[in-house]
Amino acid sequence: AQSVTQLDSQVPVFEEAPVELRCNYSSSVSVYLFWYVQYPNQGLQLLLKYLSGSTLVESINGFEAEFNKSQTSFHLRKPSVHISDTAEYFCAVSSGSARQLTFGSGTQLTVLP
Amino acid sequence: ETGVTQTPRHLVMGMTNKKSLKCEQHLGHNAMYWYKQSAKKPLELMFVYSLEERVENNSVPSRFSPECPNSSHLFLHLHTLQPEDSALYLCASSQFSGGSYNEQFFGPGTRLTVL
Numbered sequence A: 001a002q003s004v005t006q007l008d009s010q011v012p013v014f015e016e017a018p019v020e021l022r023c024n025y026s027s028s029v030s031v032y033l034f035w036y037v038q039y040p041n042q043g044l045q046l047l048l049k050y051l052s053g054s055t056l057v058e059s060i061n062g063f064e065a066e067f068n069k070s071q072t073s074f075h076l077r078k079p080s081v082h083i084s085d086t087a088e089y090f091c092a093v094s095s096g097s098a099r100q101l102t103f104g105s106g107t108q109l110t111v112l113p
Numbered sequence B: 001e002t003g004v005t006q007t008p009r010h011l012v013m014g015m016t017n018k019k020s021l022k023c024e025q026h027l028g029h030n031a032m033y034w035y036k037q038s039a040k041k042p043l044e045l046m047f048v049y050s051l052e053e054r055v056e057n058n059s060v061p062s063r064f065s066p067e068c069p070n071s072s073h074l075f076l077h078l079h080t081l082q083p084e085d086s087a088l089y090l091c092a093s094s095q096f097s098g099g100s101y102n103e104q105f106f107g108p109g110t111r112l113t114v115l
Helices: none
Strands: A003-005 A010-014 A019-021 A024-026 A031-038 A044-050 A056-058 A064-068 A073-078 A087-095 A107-112 B004-007 B010-013 B018-025 B031-037 B044-050 B053-057 B064-070 B073-079 B087-094 B110-114
Touching (some): A003 A087, A010 A019, A019 A107, A024 A073, A044 A056, A044 A064, A044 A073, B004 B087, B010 B018, B018 B087, B031 B073, B044 B064, B044 B073, B053 B064
Parallel strands (some): A010 A107, B010 B110
Antiparallel strands (some): A019 A073, A031 A044, A031 A087, A056 A064, A064 A073, A087 A107, B004 B018, B018 B073, B031 B044, B031 B087, B064 B073, B087 B110
């Protein structure tokens, strides 16, 4: 069985400040890891993913996440946030042939002016 | 239309009504999913269809009945719902191949309110 824990349900941060959204997972097999973002009144959009290779993955809008196998973590970071980054962020894990994605409970990022 | 579309976007129904949610994917994928998103809770996977065959059903109450007539369309038929069924219902699709990762593409959701 696999599970995902997002340690913070709400993260308020001022514009242009750095942010880290934490995600820890548990799985008995090799995993694929994802971050999805959900803007108000919209569905989930894939932000970035780790499949294999380099443990640091980046998105086109400045977010990055690092896969840390020893700490079973996949934290999401951005060095300088914008008002438009305000959204809910979901971490998810998929393992091997599993059709399922297991999601965390989400972190609401609110960027303040 | 592109991606994954869902209709209606909003639905209000009484507990004795019967309604259906529709999802359509324009990505050529072979798997489709229904999720329930309630406030402050993780996304709950309800049903998975792969190649039009239901392959997983996470013990969802029988008042929810899925239908997948072809690889591009997915329905969720609703009857005698309860107020606690009020939530955002998300549809997703993916190109599933055994042993590979499973990147899912989501629709905008249907906001359901049960009175």
